[in-house]
Amino acid sequence: MEDCLAKKLEITVSEAEKRTGRNAMNIQETYTAYLIETRAVESQSEGQCAPVDSLWRRYSEFELLRNYLSVTYPHIVVPPLPEKRADFVWHKLSADNMDPDFVERRRMGLENFLLRVASHPVLCQDKIFYSFLTQEGGWKEMVNETGFQLKADSRLKALNATFRVKNPDKRFTELKHYSDELQSVISHLLRVRARVADRLYGVYKVHGNYGRVFSEWSAIEKEMGDGLQSAGHHMDVYAASIDDILEEEEHYADQLKEYLFYAEALRAVCRKHELMQYDLEMAAQDLASKKQQCEELATGTVRTFSLKGMTSKLFGQETPEQREAKIKVLEEQIQEGEEQLKSKNLEGRDFVKSAWADIERFKEQKNHDLKEALISYAVMQISVCKKGIQVWTNAKECFSKM
Numbered sequence: 001m002e003d004c005l006a007k008k009l010e011i012t013v014s015e016a017e018k019r020t021g022r023n024a025m026n027i028q029e030t031y032t033a034y035l036i037e038t039r040a041v042e043s044q045s046e047g048q049c050a051p052v053d054s055l056w057r058r059y060s061e062f063e064l065l066r067n068y069l070s071v072t073y074p075h076i077v078v079p080p081l082p083e084k085r086a087d088f089v090w091h092k093l094s095a096d097n098m099d100p101d102f103v104e105r106r107r108m109g110l111e112n113f114l115l116r117v118a119s120h121p122v123l124c125q126d127k128i129f130y131s132f133l134t135q136e137g138g139w140k141e142m143v144n145e146t147g148f149q150l151k152a153d154s155r156l157k158a159l160n161a162t163f164r165v166k167n168p169d170k171r172f173t174e175l176k177h178y179s180d181e182l183q184s185v186i187s188h189l190l191r192v193r194a195r196v197a198d199r200l201y202g203v204y205k206v207h208g209n210y211g212r213v214f215s216e217w218s219a220i221e222k223e224m225g226d227g228l229q230s231a232g233h234h235m236d237v238y239a240a241s242i243d244d245i246l247e248e249e250e251h252y253a254d255q256l257k258e259y260l261f262y263a264e265a266l267r268a269v270c271r272k273h274e275l276m277q278y279d280l281e282m283a284a285q286d287l288a289s290k291k292q293q294c295e296e297l298a299t300g301t302v303r304t305f306s307l308k309g310m311t312s313k314l315f316g317q318e319t320p321e322q323r324e325a326k327i328k329v330l331e332e333q334i335q336e337g338e339e340q341l342k343s344k345n346l347e348g349r350d351f352v353k354s355a356w357a358d359i360e361r362f363k364e365q366k367n368h369d370l371k372e373a374l375i376s377y378a379v380m381q382i383s384v385c386k387k388g389i390q391v392w393t394n395a396k397e398c399f400s401k402m
Helices: 041-045 059-072 100-119 127-134 139-145 155-164 170-218 225-240 242-299 307-315 320-400
Strands: 009-022 028-040 053-058
Touching: 009 100, 028 041, 028 059, 028 100, 028 127, 053 059, 053 127, 059 100, 059 127, 059 139, 100 127, 100 242, 127 139, 170 225, 170 242, 225 242, 225 320, 242 320
Parallel strands: none
Antiparallel strands: 009 028, 028 053
16 A cells, blocks of 8 residues: 555645636536645655646546446456436426536535545556646547557446356355445435435525514514524524525435445456356356267267257268368367366356455445444534524523523
């Protein structure tokens, strides 16, 4: 971890800017660009003021980077991007992806994504990632030249492997089930939180009616007027405070959403393992079939029904020379198949070893992050309740002075 990029480079996404331009189809569009700033840490520690390098990136470029990382490092739980459009929102919160508050939260999420990658022991060393941070022009061409799209597995192939693999690894099957459950639990939690936010907003805003009524009441009272007016002021402050409270809550909701999206990253690793296991099983099956064909040709016996056996009966047996030529071709194919099977076995073992090491790293990170987020959320709720108690304590003192 001492060599990770986050230790050497200070990375921030400092600004978001709304822009208008033409896309690849020459259609006018409005989009948001994000300013990435980097500064070398070493020169700062030596007492020098390191220069800041900066460049602008669109969200689609962040998506391209993450797709590249996911394909290039299939054994790694690649950090997710923040949501492209707001989800799990309560009714007063805008779902517009151009809304300033949403853009600001996404800016923070994109910075978090870059810091996650820069802190990862493997991903931080990737040259394409470093170029993303430091090279504005020609970066897309550099990514496309890697040919990573050609390595990407199709969804149909992945689905086929899921249903047809005969000997799935129990650990990855359990992990896939866990990621489904984690996504379900966090989704429910976010929905509950959105419903609570809706009701809480209503409760707080209704307190503004207390302020209005106390203010109106104070106008017809002489001795009690000042106390009622002051109490009304406290109620107005209480009613207005909900906007800041729920804005702060969105920060904790975004932390939960990150792990909602991490669940899909976990599933991606499991799907890749299923594909590799399926390819291994198909290679073993093909090799066994060729060995059987070779044995049948050598002994002149057919153990199972085949089109070849029927053809021999109808049109006569092959000559010894033809049989020898076919055996030779099959023996070469068998040798090649055995080498491929050995290679796939080694590749599979390496994948499992690397993937499981990263999964264990991810589990530690997840446990730490979610624990901290839930504790902070509880502390925030306690603080909110204390403020509510303080408002009513102040109101009580106002009433006592009447």
